[in-house]
Amino acid sequence: MNIYINGLGNVSPQVTTDSKVFLEEPINKEGVSFWCIDPDYKAILQKANLRRMSRLIKFGIYAAQQCLLDANVEDLDAILTGTGLGCQKDTEKFLIDIYGNDEGVLSPTKFMQSTHNTLSGQIALMLNCENYNFTYVHRGASFESALLDGVMLIEEGAKNVLVGGLDELTETYLTITNRMKMWRKEQINQLDLFSDKQSGTIAGEGASFFLLSKEPTPKSYAKIKGMKILFKPKSIEAIHAEMASLLNDSDIAFEDLDVVVLGVNGDPAQDKLYDDLKEKYFQEIQLTAFKHLCGEYKTASAFGMWTAAQILGKQNIPEVLKLNKNDKPRLKNVLVYNCYNNSNHSLLLLQDVNA
Amino acid sequence: MEEIIEKLKIQLIDQLNLEDLEPSDLDSDEPLFGSKLGLDSIDALEIIVLLEREHGIKVLNQEDGKKIFKSIRSIAEHISAHKV
Amino acid sequence: MSKKIFISGIGMISSIGDNIEDSLASLLETRHGIKAIEFLETKHRGKIPVGEVKASNETLSQRLNLPTKDSHSRTTLLGTIAAREALRNSGVDLKDGLRTGLISATTVGGIDQSEDFYREFLKDPTKGKLRHISKHDCGDSTENIADDLGIYHFVSTISTACSSSANSMMMGARMIKHNLLDRVLVGGTDALTRYTLNGFNALKILDPGHCKPFDQNRKGLNLGEGAAFVLLESEKSIRQRKYNPICELTGYGNSNDAYHQTASSPEGKGALGAMRLAIKTSALNLNDIDYVNAHGTATYINDLSEGNALTTLFKERFPKIGSTKSFTGHTLAAAGSIEAVISILSLKHNFIAPNLNFSQTMEEVNIQPVKELIHDVNINHILSNSFGFGGNCSALIISKL
Numbered sequence: 001m002n003i004y005i006n007g008l009g010n011v012s013p014q015v016t017t018d019s020k021v022f023l024e025e026p027i028n029k030e031g032v033s034f035w036c037i038d039p040d041y042k043a044i045l046q047k048a049n050l051r052r053m054s055r056l057i058k059f060g061i062y063a064a065q066q067c068l069l070d071a072n073v074e075d076l077d078a079i080l081t082g083t084g085l086g087c088q089k090d091t092e093k094f095l096i097d098i099y100g101n102d103e104g105v106l107s108p109t110k111f112m113q114s115t116h117n118t119l120s121g122q123i124a125l126m127l128n129c130e131n132y133n134f135t136y137v138h139r140g141a142s143f144e145s146a147l148l149d150g151v152m153l154i155e156e157g158a159k160n161v162l163v164g165g166l167d168e169l170t171e172t173y174l175t176i177t178n179r180m181k182m183w184r185k186e187q188i189n190q191l192d193l194f195s196d197k198q199s200g201t202i203a204g205e206g207a208s209f210f211l212l213s214k215e216p217t218p219k220s221y222a223k224i225k226g227m228k229i230l231f232k233p234k235s236i237e238a239i240h241a242e243m244a245s246l247l248n249d250s251d252i253a254f255e256d257l258d259v260v261v262l263g264v265n266g267d268p269a270q271d272k273l274y275d276d277l278k279e280k281y282f283q284e285i286q287l288t289a290f291k292h293l294c295g296e297y298k299t300a301s302a303f304g305m306w307t308a309a310q311i312l313g314k315q316n317i318p319e320v321l322k323l324n325k326n327d328k329p330r331l332k333n334v335l336v337y338n339c340y341n342n343s344n345h346s347l348l349l350l351q352d353v354n355a
Numbered sequence: 356m357e358e359i360i361e362k363l364k365i366q367l368i369d370q371l372n373l374e375d376l377e378p379s380d381l382d383s384d385e386p387l388f389g390s391k392l393g394l395d396s397i398d399a400l401e402i403i404v405l406l407e408r409e410h411g412i413k414v415l416n417q418e419d420g421k422k423i424f425k426s427i428r429s430i431a432e433h434i435s436a437h438k439v
Numbered sequence: 440m441s442k443k444i445f446i447s448g449i450g451m452i453s454s455i456g457d458n459i460e461d462s463l464a465s466l467l468e469t470r471h472g473i474k475a476i477e478f479l480e481t482k483h484r485g486k487i488p489v490g491e492v493k494a495s496n497e498t499l500s501q502r503l504n505l506p507t508k509d510s511h512s513r514t515t516l517l518g519t520i521a522a523r524e525a526l527r528n529s530g531v532d533l534k535d536g537l538r539t540g541l542i543s544a545t546t547v548g549g550i551d552q553s554e555d556f557y558r559e560f561l562k563d564p565t566k567g568k569l570r571h572i573s574k575h576d577c578g579d580s581t582e583n584i585a586d587d588l589g590i591y592h593f594v595s596t597i598s599t600a601c602s603s604s605a606n607s608m609m610m611g612a613r614m615i616k617h618n619l620l621d622r623v624l625v626g627g628t629d630a631l632t633r634y635t636l637n638g639f640n641a642l643k644i645l646d647p648g649h650c651k652p653f654d655q656n657r658k659g660l661n662l663g664e665g666a667a668f669v670l671l672e673s674e675k676s677i678r679q680r681k682y683n684p685i686c687e688l689t690g691y692g693n694s695n696d697a698y699h700q701t702a703s704s705p706e707g708k709g710a711l712g713a714m715r716l717a718i719k720t721s722a723l724n725l726n727d728i729d730y731v732n733a734h735g736t737a738t739y740i741n742d743l744s745e746g747n748a749l750t751t752l753f754k755e756r757f758p759k760i761g762s763t764k765s766f767t768g769h770t771l772a773a774a775g776s777i778e779a780v781i782s783i784l785s786l787k788h789n790f791i792a793p794n795l796n797f798s799q800t801m802e803e804v805n806i807q808p809v810k811e812l813i814h815d816v817n818i819n820h821i822l823s824n825s826f827g828f829g830g831n832c833s834a835l836i837i838s839k840l
Contacts, residue, residue, distance in 0.1 A: 049393075051372040079695075085576055086598070091550075095557045098637050103482040105407045108400045109372075111638035112701050112828065116546065116577065116598035121829025124695040130712055133695040133831055134606060137548075138596040139578035145595040149610065152617050175564050176572055231585065231594040298576075343582070396702060400643060 001250075003154050003224040004353065005309045007071025007211030009063040009164075011036050012294050012303055013204055017062070019070050022310045023318040026293060028191040032183045033174055033203040034295040049122070052109055054089045056168035056207075060119040061126065063207035064164060068127075071211035071219070077158035078132035079123050080150050082142030082165045084298020086116035089170045119166070132158075140340020143208075143299040144229045147348075150212050151224060159214055165302025166207035169295075174203060182296075184266075191320065193266035193292040201265040204295015208302035210309070221313030222334070222350045225250040230345040236276050239345060243281075243335065246347050257285050258331045259317065261308050263301060263338030265291040273339055286328065288321040301338035301346055308334045312352045359431040367427070370405045371398050383428045399424060406430075412437045444612045445672045445684035446837070447622075448529025450521040451780045453665030453767045454490035457502075458524055463784050466792045469812055471766045473649050473661050479631050487645055490663025490768025491631055492517060503587075509570055512549035513664075515580040517773075518628030521666035522584045525624060529670040530682060533589055537621035537676050540593035542611050543581040543668075544603030544627030546772040549574030551630045580628055593620060598772065600827030601734070602693070603627050604667070605775025605835055609691040611671045621676045626668030626776035635771065636662055642701065644738045651796040652735035652762035653742050653806045660736040663768020667776035669783070686786050689820070689838040690723065692716020696830030702740050707748030709832035710734075714752050714822060717834035723820060728758045728836070730791050732778050732823040733808075735762020736769050741826065746804035758822075761794030761809040775825040779835055782821040786839045790814040 010016040013034035014027055027037075041050060041058050044065050050058065060081070068074065094110040112118075117135035124133050132153065136145035143165025150163040177183065184200040193202060216223070226246050233239050247254065260282055264271045278287065288311070294303040311317050315331055332355045336348040364378035371394065388394050399420050406412045412434060414420050423433045449459060454472025456462035465472070476484045478495050492499075499516040500507040503523075511519070522541075526533075533539055553575035560567035573579075581596040593614065597607045604627025611625035629635075639645050639662055646659040677684055694716060696709025703709065718725060734745055749760065763781050770777050785791055794808030819839045826832045 051374050084578070092557075094634065094638065095554060096561060098554075098633060099558055099561055101408075103633065103637050105404050106637055106641040107370075107404050108638070108641040108643075109397055111634075111641055112397060114638075115600055115828050117600060117827070117829040117831060118700070120599075121695070121700060121831065124697045124830060125700070128697050130695050130697050130709065132693050133599070133829070134597060134610070134693070135599050135829075136595060137545075137577035137598040138581060138594070139576060141595060142578075152613055152619075155617065156613075172560075176560070176569075179565075180569060180573070229593060229595075231582075231591050395699065397642075397700070400641070403643075404641075 001224065001226055003151055004213045004216045004220045005210050005222050005224065006213045006217050006220050007067045007073065008221060008306060008309060009065065009067030009070060009209040010306050011039060011059040011063045012206035013037065014293050017066055022314050022316065023320055026320040028189050030187050030189050032187055033169055034190060035169055036205055052113060054087055054113060056087055056089065056166060057119050057122060060164065060166045060207045061122060063209045064123050064162060067162065067209035067211050073160050073211055076127060076129050076131060076160050076162050078150065078153050078161045079120050079129060080134050080146040080161065080163045081120045082136040082146035082299055083116060084139055084142050084167050086137060087114045087118055088168055088173055090114035092170060092172050140298050140344030141229050141346065143302040144346040148227060148229060151227065154212055154214050161212045162209060163212055164207060164209035165299030167205055167297040167299045169203055169205040190292050194264065194289065197268045199267060199269065201267040201296045204297050204300060206294050206303055208306045216353055220353045221309040223353055225349040225351050227349065228347040232343050233345055236273065236280065239277065240281055243347055246349050250349060252333055257333050257335055258328050259286045259288060259311055259334045261288050261290065261304050261334060261336040263291060263304055264289045265296045270342060284326060286317065286326040287323040288317060289323050290321065298340060304336050304338055305348060308336045308350050312350055356431060356435060359434055360427060363427060363431050366405055366409055370401050381427060384426050387424055387426055410434050442616045443674050444615055444688040445677050446669050446686050446688055446783060447672045447677065447682055447684040448525040448670035449685065449780050449783055450524025451667040451777060452492055452517050452520045453770060453777055454492055454663055455766050463788065466766065466781065466784065467790060469793060471795060473768055481633050481636055483636055487636065487647065488649060488661055489631060490661055492664055511583055512574045512580060513551040513630035514545055514547060514549060514628050515583045517630055517664065517666040518543060518580050518584050519587050521626065521628065522588060522624055522668045525668040525670050526588055531622065531670060538592045539590050540614060540620045540623040541581065541585050541590045542595050542597065542607040542623060542625045543584060544597045544607040544772045545577050545580055545629055546598055546600055546603060547629050547632050547635055548577040549579045550634045551632045554633050590624065599831040600829055601771055601774050602825040602827040602831045602833040603772035603775060605825040605833040606693060608688065608776060608779060608835060609693060609833065612688055612691060615671060615673045622670060622672040624668050624670050626666065627772040628666030629664055629771040629773045631662060631664040646737060649796055650737035650765050652737040652765055652794055653746065653801060653808050654797050655799040655801050657737040657739065657742060659738050660764065661768040663770040665767060665770045665773045665777055667773055667780045669776065669779060684840065686783055686840055687838045688835065690717040690721025690836030692720060693833045696832055698830055701828050703744035703826060705744060705747065707744040709830050710745050710748035710824065710826055711751055713832040713834040714748065717822060717836050721836045723836065725753060726756060727820050728822045729818040730759040730785065730821045732782050732821060733760055733762045734824040734826045735764055735794065737764065743801065743803055745824065746801060746806040749806065750804055759791055759809050760806060761791065763792050765795035766792065775833065778823050779837060782823045782837050785821060786818055786837065789816055789818065791816060
């Protein structure tokens with residue numbers, strides 16, 4: 001399999017909207033929740049449409065548009081999105097409306113906007129794209145499901161497919177999940193996330209989009225060699241076996257891996273799995289992380305894939321990503337491994353375009 | 356009537372989320388739909404919500420709505436005629 | 440990649456029956472499920488008729504041998520009932536070494552539980568039961584069904600409004616064709632909730648009476664709830680276990696209307712695109728389609744739009760056409776798979792259910808739906824439509840073997 005990543009678009013808590021810039025000046029804020037840096041939406045979106053859009057839709061459309069501009073593509077064969085919680089803010093607003101008005105006269109806009117495929121629909125409207133359009137909503141496998149569908153479409157003959165993963169934070173969501181003890185109790189500097197063993201992780205949000213194509217361009221960042229989505233694998237040996245199978249399908253040995261991007265999130269209970277894998281299989285490989293930059297959310301793996309594509313495209317690993325020091329001068333094979341809530345696991349194998 | 360119109364403009368901006376618009380940007384007599392405001396059928400439903408919540412006036416369906424919602428002035432006149 | 444996709448198991452629960460047998464009896468006896476709200480706690484009880492499954496959550500849990508208090512969302516309970524039935528009547532042994540997946544679909548997810556949470560939480564942020572809100576997201580019901588059945592090879596959830604479960608059937612078929620799975624349980628589930636009832640009421644597209652699909656005097660839809668799953672199998676899996684499948688999924692297509700967020704384009708270009716793609720993938724001729732199970736929600740816009748699309752597609756040579764939403768109500772994400780199952784029953788038992796409450800043709804477009812039950816009719820190919828918000832339009836073609 002050779003599927004090219006020809007465009008990137010990313011709105012996140014870091015400076016990521018311009019794909020030419022790769023974490024040159026990482027932001028190190030103090031907190032427990034990390035919100036996207038809102039770009040200038042009006043530069044890209046018409047006012048008439050903006051007024052109804054939640055933050056999620058705005059930064060989703062912005063990231064999608066940036067991706068298409070980056071790839072210099074206007075005609076799409078498919079639009080695919082993955083979102084774990086969908087339009088959370090609009091859902092909350094409609095619920096407030098229901099109870100505030102005792103199920104009386106209610107505003108239809110909030111209901112309409114809360115539909116999970118609102119973003120995919122909006123992108124289709126904006127581009128007048130009448131082609132294939134799916135939205136996946138499966139927890140920590142939402143983005144991966146959309147990505148798998150995109151890969152399948154390219155193999156079926158599609159030329160250009162837009163795939164993205166996105167989720168938003170809301171104050172209400174934070175209050176509820178704090179009660180569930182998901183987050184750190186104390187505020188921390190985000191770049192210190194992996195320095196201590198406090199329980200909980202940090203909350204984040206973002207929208208990361210990719211333009212997948214059958215053919216490379218001079219700007220291609222990387223190529224996808226394969227991927228696997230696992231649901232509740234029984235052991236780390238089982239995960240390792242899937243990794244081995246993924247590498248084997250592309251005639252790559254473990255020793256040929258130059259970087260492994262890990263979805264560690266700073267919560268010791270959840271990171272134990274990664275620690276065990278690191279100790280058993282990844283002793284000599286350059287390891288990187290990304291959730292200290294974007295926070296944890298159901299589609300954070302899309303941000304992880306963005307870092308992997310950038311690493312290969314720019315042949316550079318920013319210091320802020322590194323978990324250890326096993327640098328190689330030439331970066332050819334990158335494996336991304338993410339786990340969400342110890343249930344949804346994903347493996348993604350990327351390779352340098354020129355390999 | 357002008358007082359109702361001015362209040363209505365503020366309410367419309369709020370209900371329809373017409374960001375960056377001031378009441379002075381809205382023409383009282385221009386057709387509300389099919390104009391540069393870009394309002395659609397969902398906005399018509401929102402105006403029905405506005406009339407019921409803020410003015411206690413029920414508009415039973417979108418057909419009636421089309422007649423009443425020609426312009427801001429026509430809505431104001433309807434409010435004035437049906438004040439609860 | 441011209442592999443055949445067989446359908447070997449079906450399961451369904453809706454307002455017309457708790458299982459396949461009861462659903463079939465209701466269709467053949469022309470017994471619809473649109474009644475006054477009985478179980479959902481809402482101010483609209485007595486005012487808005489719906490297609491509600493005639494069982495409380497407690498009863499549904501008991502049937503599944505699950506704890507009766509707050510164990511699962513209603514969406515999960517309905518989905519589990521239908522999924523278990525589909526797997527059971529397929530006769531598949533999940534431990535035979537073949538790769539089995541689950542692709543479900545939902546729009547409400549666990550909101551039937553989380554809306555109870557929010558009712559308390561919004562008054563006081565320290566209140567509300569966390570076990571209600573933990574079931575909020577769309578993946579919850581799917582993972583519960585996967586755990587219940589023991590399916591682990593691939594598990595995912597689609598949400599594209601009313602075309603959701605038609606899309607899960609499409610994705611499942613393609614995963615088999617790509618040799619990623621040998622068989623896959625596909626479908627969807629949605630429970631009635633205050634959220635959706637009030638949402639559709641706010642859009643003013645609910646009929647205060649029994650809906651009238653394709654009728655000139657239609658006033659809107661009746662909301663419904665339910666779940667349906669089918670087991671799609673590869674030729675390899677069918678041959679390995681020497682099984683006689685029920686029928687075949689021969690065609691599918693997804694197209695976007697790209698017109699408006701909720702309303703369909705008057706000419707129905709998304710609908711037309713999806714139907715054309717389904718015909719193309721099936722390699723059938725238009726004349727081969729015996730019956731169209733229309734989306735037919737009975738809203739002014741959908742029926743006009745779909746009517747125009749059907750007219751453009753079939754021109755003068757119309758197959759039989761009808762909507763079964765006057766039986767079940769509009770079951771949102773589950774509509775695609777529920778109507779696929781109804782189509783499968785039609786093929787298997789040689790009947791076409793009537794499009795209830797039709798008496799006057801629409802002025803703008805001449806659609807003459809099936810008014811009475813037709814039995815002993817030879818049907819070979821059925822086209823089933825599902826069109827959703829966000830312009831998401833899907834069509835499936837199901838064929839006799």
